Amino acid sequence: MNKYFKLIYGGLAALITLTSCNADPDAETDVPSPVTPVQVTHVADSSLSEYVELSAVSAYLEKSFVKANINGYIEKANTTTGQKVGGGQKLFTLITKEARSIGNTVNKLDPGFKFSGISIIRAEQGGIIVQVNHQKGDYVQDGEALATISNRNSLVFLLDLPYELNQIIKQNGNLTVMLPDGTSLPGAVSGTMPAVDSLAQTQRYIIKVPAGKDIPEGLIAKVTLSKLSHSNAQVLPKSAILANETEDEFWVMKLINDSTAVKVKVKKGIENSRITEVLSPRFSKSDRIITSGNYGIADTAKVKIQQ
Template identity: 85%
Template sequence: MNIYLKLIYGSLAVTIMFSSCSSSAPEAAADTPSPVTPVQITHVGDSSLTEYVELSAVSAYLEKSFVKANINGYIEKANAGTGQKVGTGQNLFTLITKEARSIGNTVNKLDPGFRFSGISNIRAEQSGIIVQVNHQKGDYVQDGEALATISNRNSLVFLLDLPYELNQIIKQNGNLNVLLPDGTSLAGAVSGTMPAVDSLAQTQRYIIKVPSGKDIPEGLIAKVRLSKLSHPNAQVLPKSAVLANETEDEFWVMKLINDSTAIKVNVKKGIENSGTTEVLSPKFSKTDRTMNALANNELQLIFAFL
């Protein structure tokens, strides 16, 4: 009998517990405020957008001069070193003939008016940087043999291998910006082109002349930006306001029609840069509001998709 009473009391307790929970649940839900998702609102603006093509260009010195021996003899002095900057007329090598080295000043002692020395000074014909030294002090050289090579500092250019299908674009760019790896930007201009196309890469080499005031090593890879397309009065929105599907062949924006409802508007995208995107169509008014960015919370607005 006690067992049956315990079962009955247990059943009543469970029933009362569930009934109390079910009755208090709506009150708790009613007291909980619904979260609000913050939304940033943006408007359409007008801006000038330009689409660029970025290519690599390599620095080079087109003009190199060779310092050559003008007699047969030995190098008595060498004032040239690789990487050394030299000026026009600077003495780089001193040569002495084999005969003068053998007999020394004996001839002048016999006849002071003869003035025999057998010494020749070799000077730089132009200013620049010595990029190669072929001989050192004590070497025997022959007349016409190259002693050193000097790169003309004023002949600095950048060589751009441009795909042939872009040859019309470079004609539209009178002035070019050459961006060095250290962030320095140089103003350049096309000074010439090679009359041949690489048969494999189908690229044509262009010569870009830049100011010669900066010391730039040969073989440095820089970036050249070519203006491909420019829209001076473009209708733009922030990039975060223009949404896309997974294949990025359909684009849209969320346009607010009131404070709690946004509609999906398909758009045609044009030029874009790091922060903005051009909207070619449809045309929005200055007062139209679009959603720019959402918080990570769940969106609470009502979307009416068209």
């Protein structure tokens, strides 16, 4: 009997030994959760606006043509391209071919006749001569264009606005035109063209700027239009807003106590280079939102606030 019990005890001891030898040394053990150091902030209220920047091209809407009023030769030409002229300034002197050939002979026969055949052409309005078509000695016909003058007071900038943005132009009556040299001009929308470009689907608007500054035609400037504006927006630093890979879902990590952060989905609004508007949910001013150390941490993560 004792021998029988000895065999049983020996078998149990061998079984226990084999079990302990086959135990997995890599078996999982309870490991404390990692604690992430973070920095926090609070929501604030701020005025935010969203803008769209477009290009506008300078142009002179009014151009006058200096034309010959007789058939004859240009005896004098006081014009050069780029010259500023005033209203009534003498530009050309014409002489008929008859006067040029026999005028002096007639005057010698009868000095009291005072036959000259000369016509003086003056500028109808002040501006800048942008084109000169004829020079001294050219023969011209009645009504032929001698030069072209751009009216300096007709300077505008032409803005081609995408038609889907045509509603925002109404809230941008007064705007700023930024020139390539860094200077800016105050502008105002004075009209629009009643047509849309069939390919680009843009509509042309006329921006009137103050006269007096010498600006070449065809200069490309920048015009900034206010697209959306919120005067009392709930904002957070951009670093507080996290997003998925496709950037169609956004969230923040909010502290529910001094050591636990939870994931809260948010809806973004207007943003700039520093801050982002949070449309929903509405946070309390006392809520603590993580701004540093929030990337990659899981919901209900353990954190430690750093000052």
